[in-house]
Amino acid sequence: MKDEKGTVGHDLKKAGLRMTPQRLALLSHLRAANSPISVEELVRKGKGAYDTATGYRILDALILAKLVRKISIASDRALFEATGTHHHHAVCTSCGIIVDVEACLPKSLDDRVRVSAGFERIDDHALEFFGLCKRCAKK
Amino acid sequence: MKDEKGTVGHDLKKAGLRMTPQRLALLSHLRAANSPISVEELVRKGKGAYDTATGYRILDALILAKLVRKISIASDRALFEATGTHHHHAVCTSCGIIVDVEACLPKSLDDRVRVSAGFERIDDHALEFFGLCKRCAKK
DNA sequence: TTCTATGCAAATAGTTTGCACTAAA
């Protein structure tokens, strides 16, 4: 694993985080995942490279460094995804599969919400769609 | 509490649910809340009318009957709100306060998402805005 | 009377934390 721009190692350094094998492995697995992933799954993919407690601690650090985002879709466990493109999710209410979707909200919305909610500012938003995936529809 | 249309009692009956004092109380408190509320808070408001386990069981029944919606904003505990108006939330990332906002998404969006996600249908969506409330901004 | 709902306590499960040890810088 080289230390170039855009690599896991580079991004850790840029964020001022120590580059440990555990962090390199976890962030790699997180970026390789194509949908939000749980700590349990990350640890499984790590195959012994780091344990659960370390996984949570690493994720905390990555979230602070804004390299990772925590997702609240599954109410029973937290899911995480690498930051990068701003996107949203479609969740199948039958099987639970999560698919990324490119649905951008009108820019003006944040500002309207800021006013109507009486907030100082709006920094971000989360949007999830719930429905039935094709696979489940066939059953 | 009379049993007329729109009252807690009527809605329970309409949903085919038994009308117990615990359910009447919990649903009343839920409807009186002006933002999503946790089971712990509901039990506190119940002042002994029902305990935590019952609270969860009642909420499960109410969710099945579509009288209540479960919200996944706070990652440490589940929040619940009475169904009714379709609205979204603005969450202060500093103090955690949740404010309802009337921000409707363009109708066309659901359909675009359905196609791009490869779903059979989209039934619902959740939208949360994150930012800083005025009170926290002053600190 | 019948069948479901409730209360209490015990069991689960995800997440966090203390502490001794290891390793990055």
Place this chain on the structure above:
DNA sequence: TTTAGTGCAAACTATTTGCATAGAA
């Protein structure tokens, strides 16, 4: 060498479940 990160096990906390009892229909 210094300071932060890790592993393990124990602690926490929200939520769920078993079972005997109470109560709605």
